[in-house]
Amino acid sequence: MTTVHAQVIQLLGVERVYLMGGTEVRALDGIDLVIDRGEYVAVMGPSGSGKSTLMNVLGCLDTPNRGSYTLNGNAVHDLVDDELTSIRNREIGFVFQSFDLLPRANAVDNAALPLLYAGASTVERRRRAVEALERVGLGDRLSHRPNELSGGECQRLAIARALVNEPSILLADEPTGNLDSATSEEIIGIFDDLSNQGATVVLVTHEEDIAAHAPRRIRLRDGKVIQDSRERGDSNHR
Amino acid sequence: MIVREAILISLGSIVDHKMRSALTMLGIIFGVGAVIAMLSIGAGAEQEALETISRLGLENVVVRAKELKPDEAREVRTKSLGVSLRDAEAIRDAVPGVELVAPKVEVEPWEVLAASGTVEAKVFGVVPEHAGLVNLSLTEGRFLDPRDTAEHAQVAVVGEELRQEVFGLNETLGRHIKVNDVWFEVVGVLSGGAEVDTFQGVSISSTSRSIYLPVSTALRKFDRSPLDSPLTEIIVHLEDAEFGTEAAEMIGNLLEHLHGGADDYELVVPEALLAESRRTQRLFNFVMGCIAGISLLVGGIGIMNIMLASVLERTREIGIRRAVGAKRRDILVQFIVESFSISALGGIAGVLMGLLIARAVAAAVGWTTLVTLWSVLLATGVALIVGLLSGVYPAYRAANLDPIESLRYE
Numbered sequence: 001m002t003t004v005h006a007q008v009i010q011l012l013g014v015e016r017v018y019l020m021g022g023t024e025v026r027a028l029d030g031i032d033l034v035i036d037r038g039e040y041v042a043v044m045g046p047s048g049s050g051k052s053t054l055m056n057v058l059g060c061l062d063t064p065n066r067g068s069y070t071l072n073g074n075a076v077h078d079l080v081d082d083e084l085t086s087i088r089n090r091e092i093g094f095v096f097q098s099f100d101l102l103p104r105a106n107a108v109d110n111a112a113l114p115l116l117y118a119g120a121s122t123v124e125r126r127r128r129a130v131e132a133l134e135r136v137g138l139g140d141r142l143s144h145r146p147n148e149l150s151g152g153e154c155q156r157l158a159i160a161r162a163l164v165n166e167p168s169i170l171l172a173d174e175p176t177g178n179l180d181s182a183t184s185e186e187i188i189g190i191f192d193d194l195s196n197q198g199a200t201v202v203l204v205t206h207e208e209d210i211a212a213h214a215p216r217r218i219r220l221r222d223g224k225v226i227q228d229s230r231e232r233g234d235s236n237h238r
Numbered sequence: 239m240i241v242r243e244a245i246l247i248s249l250g251s252i253v254d255h256k257m258r259s260a261l262t263m264l265g266i267i268f269g270v271g272a273v274i275a276m277l278s279i280g281a282g283a284e285q286e287a288l289e290t291i292s293r294l295g296l297e298n299v300v301v302r303a304k305e306l307k308p309d310e311a312r313e314v315r316t317k318s319l320g321v322s323l324r325d326a327e328a329i330r331d332a333v334p335g336v337e338l339v340a341p342k343v344e345v346e347p348w349e350v351l352a353a354s355g356t357v358e359a360k361v362f363g364v365v366p367e368h369a370g371l372v373n374l375s376l377t378e379g380r381f382l383d384p385r386d387t388a389e390h391a392q393v394a395v396v397g398e399e400l401r402q403e404v405f406g407l408n409e410t411l412g413r414h415i416k417v418n419d420v421w422f423e424v425v426g427v428l429s430g431g432a433e434v435d436t437f438q439g440v441s442i443s444s445t446s447r448s449i450y451l452p453v454s455t456a457l458r459k460f461d462r463s464p465l466d467s468p469l470t471e472i473i474v475h476l477e478d479a480e481f482g483t484e485a486a487e488m489i490g491n492l493l494e495h496l497h498g499g500a501d502d503y504e505l506v507v508p509e510a511l512l513a514e515s516r517r518t519q520r521l522f523n524f525v526m527g528c529i530a531g532i533s534l535l536v537g538g539i540g541i542m543n544i545m546l547a548s549v550l551e552r553t554r555e556i557g558i559r560r561a562v563g564a565k566r567r568d569i570l571v572q573f574i575v576e577s578f579s580i581s582a583l584g585g586i587a588g589v590l591m592g593l594l595i596a597r598a599v600a601a602a603v604g605w606t607t608l609v610t611l612w613s614v615l616l617a618t619g620v621a622l623i624v625g626l627l628s629g630v631y632p633a634y635r636a637a638n639l640d641p642i643e644s645l646r647y648e
Contacts, residue, residue, distance in 0.1 A: 061561060061642050082565050089563025100558045100645065104254050116243060117563035161562065 014067035027053035029223035045220035093162030248576035263584035265537025270588025275595035276526035277613035282606035303467035318500035320467025363456020379426030399446035482509035538624035545632035557644025573633030581625020
């Protein structure tokens, strides 16, 4: 369904400026960034560095004021809301810090949510949701509601929801921020596995030991990339 | 997203918030219930009125002798004879469009006697055509015929209730009944009449306790006080009901002249009564419709209120849905369908409630109530429109939330 481009993400001179109480805030100030298919990237930086804005732009929730953004071969920087929405639906898998599940829906329905808006049939939605849940080890929790799941299980469920549409990139925003360290390890392990299976993962975090799992680390400060380092002998980078 | 999914989501949401949904629906339930109940009372009253009026006969105009107090009567009789055969002849000759003029006299019965004893009854002398004029029907035997009138025959047709009381299960035809001091042979029995005796102040006698005699016999065999009108009423049968009001006017002028201006008669025009009743009915329906409409409006505002609160409460859910691929339209549809579902369920419950109220009123107060299909359709239709409209603004607000802001909303 998705055509394959070697460069999944290509940002060129991306700027994002907000007006806050009359003063201009340059959240992103000329970002150039290329992420290849299958890369495992950690985005780091102190609060106010532009991490979240970058995340929103990469996730097509926000558009840059200037510069271009090409996602999997589509120029998305000047698309209108409906087009951005379908790009998000097809290309992006979000994992949020606070899980953001639908409290009243069971695991299958939560995981299948993106498929609902993709127009998949009831049978197909269920089949693919169960598949995704099995991938993250929740095959035995199909009809549980989020309040019947542990924090780690909730985040697994959120990852299953992100995977269900087979997106081009997985965007995780502080995915371990609400979890204890043992569970954090468990969740980050899932991202490692997914990366090993060939998924493109972008992880926003401020924890060094979490970021250490990613072979490529990008540091932001004041809306600029100040460091972009790759580990030697990077086995994931093809 | 397909509407079916939106319906499932909204039904799920209604079930998840049972209490809130029920309270939201209350306005619609009472609104719809009130509309249906009110209109059922109105329709019932209208039906009764129609039945009553049709017993008078729509194509008839009735000249009726007024009941006068003795001293009034003495004064009036110096000018006027009262309603008499002369009036009947004058109307027949002078008013165009008159097909038949049927005099009727009520006999004062001081004794009605049968083999089983005395009974209470109303006794009338009528012409044979009377039965057709006021829609009398028979269960057995025959009505009076022209020969009875010509021969001053001592025959009678009796009402159903009276027949039961006097003869019970026995054979009725050919038996005799005595009115005052005259014996009559029963030749026919009327089918049971409705119970209503007055309508808008006009008395319309029930036939179930009546005895009908040939008018000629009644006039000859029974004495009337000289202060009473010779006739009780004259039924003027017209060729065309639409001519009723005009004919009534002409008859009125004619009688005013004949009676020397004495106010000893009244004109009853069933067609005018019907029109009057319809006007009253329309007014009633309008007022009730307004009241019920207001309660539906209030119900709609209630739905809008809850939907706005619901949008606020579910901001984060909206953010998630938007992030994973819900378009603005999907969110819009979801919330409109939700408010529509609430009002639809409320509408159904309201219909049930309306039926219940209509029954309860009929049982408790004894009014006739009639739930019509169109009142049900009207009430539910309005409820659905109200639900749809009151969902539009909250849904619009929901659809235009910024996904980033919504995901940050605590």
